[in-house]
Amino acid sequence: MVDFARVQKExxxxxxxxxxxxxxxxxxxxxxxARLIGTIPGPVGTxxxxxxxxxxxxxxxxxxxxxxxxxxxxxxxxxxxxxxxGAICLDIxxxxxxxxxxxxxALLSVQALLSAPQPDDPQDAVVAQQYLKDYQxxxxxxRYWTETFAKKSSLGIVEKVQKLVEMGFPxxxxxxxxxxxxxxxxxxxxxxxxx
Amino acid sequence: MDSEAEFSSFFxxxxxxxxxxxxxxxxxxxxxAAAAASAATPDTExxxxxxxxxxxxxxxxxxxxxxxxxxxxxxxxSDLDSLLQGLGGKDGQPPASKASIDAMxxxxxxxxxxxxxCAICLEQFEVxxxxxxxxxxxxxxxxxxxxxxxxxxxxxxxxxxxxxxxxEVVKKSEERGGEGRRVDGEIRVRVFVHNRRRASxxxxxxxxxxxxxS
Numbered sequence: 001m002v003d004f005a006r007v008q009k010e011x012x013x014x015x016x017x018x019x020x021x022x023x024x025x026x027x028x029x030x031x032x033x034a035r036l037i038g039t040i041p042g043p044v045g046t047x048x049x050x051x052x053x054x055x056x057x058x059x060x061x062x063x064x065x066x067x068x069x070x071x072x073x074x075x076x077x078x079x080x081x082x083x084x085x086g087a088i089c090l091d092i093x094x095x096x097x098x099x100x101x102x103x104x105x106a107l108l109s110v111q112a113l114l115s116a117p118q119p120d121d122p123q124d125a126v127v128a129q130q131y132l133k134d135y136q137x138x139x140x141x142x143r144y145w146t147e148t149f150a151k152k153s154s155l156g157i158v159e160k161v162q163k164l165v166e167m168g169f170p171x172x173x174x175x176x177x178x179x180x181x182x183x184x185x186x187x188x189x190x191x192x193x194x195x
Numbered sequence: 196m197d198s199e200a201e202f203s204s205f206f207x208x209x210x211x212x213x214x215x216x217x218x219x220x221x222x223x224x225x226x227x228a229a230a231a232a233s234a235a236t237p238d239t240e241x242x243x244x245x246x247x248x249x250x251x252x253x254x255x256x257x258x259x260x261x262x263x264x265x266x267x268x269x270x271x272x273s274d275l276d277s278l279l280q281g282l283g284g285k286d287g288q289p290p291a292s293k294a295s296i297d298a299m300x301x302x303x304x305x306x307x308x309x310x311x312x313c314a315i316c317l318e319q320f321e322v323x324x325x326x327x328x329x330x331x332x333x334x335x336x337x338x339x340x341x342x343x344x345x346x347x348x349x350x351x352x353x354x355x356x357x358x359x360x361x362x363e364v365v366k367k368s369e370e371r372g373g374e375g376r377r378v379d380g381e382i383r384v385r386v387f388v389h390n391r392r393r394a395s396x397x398x399x400x401x402x403x404x405x406x407x408x409s
Contacts, residue, residue, distance in 0.1 A: 009317045065346055
């Protein structure tokens, strides 16, 4: 049986601290506290900056004696996160879990993982290869994914491509240049014009 | 043998793998082995299956990947589940010994500790109540810490490691020093990689042996 009294306390503590940490945890539905949604801001100074990432949280019956199951629902390009399923490769969510950790501290660790990828212990081999062999492209792709999937307010990537197409650039080229520019349409335009 | 269930647990494990990255090169082969094993040996109904002493090693499984020109030989007397668990390394610190759990002193919570909380249930300690103190001086409710230590023998706060049961130590050392003798649950995987570059120079087979234990 999940220790719901503890989960309740955790949620209160987390919402008290939201201004400082930026980390949010809310129940998925009113029916149960065993399924939650966590939200973390992309760390400043990383390709994830400006993005808001959602994480699906399922608490096992033995929580807090077993780690919460966490999985990104926002698509993210990172060596330790599956670009397909959102599965996270992080030791504290596995054998290094401790009951003194909380949903908030676990999400802080996930956020730290975004800042410090561990390509030697990958979850997504393709991303890890790119990170190691072609770091610039990795950064570009990670930015593009942040721009496309983790930002709601900014103009969608589809619209940006459309704009460039209207300016007379071929769609495939517009898309790839935009991707390389990390979703920055001005930079993409500059590149397209100079190239 | 319920091969479907095995495969789902296999894929579940695949997505959780973290320590087995060096084995990732073998994945297609192990995947093949899983299919071969579940198809070839419907032996979970075997009356001997539950008896480790009488269990005979399963016959060898030879796998050939024509695309990468690799051959893997898997031999062992274990079921797929224990193989996967061993590879997954999700066990963490083993449980603390019963003696070490029992030896933790009960300490009284005084005024000075007022307001501090048990890091496991996050409830405040009651003044004049009792708590259990670990050798690292971290305090928890008795019930809370005992439940944790019977799962993993480390301090939730500082990861101070508690003594483990003797059996546990013996088991570990057997696993480590098992060179030449078959420990129950062991699976050997031999991989032969055809080396094209060297083919013209003479020896055309490089072999690499990796022993996995569960």
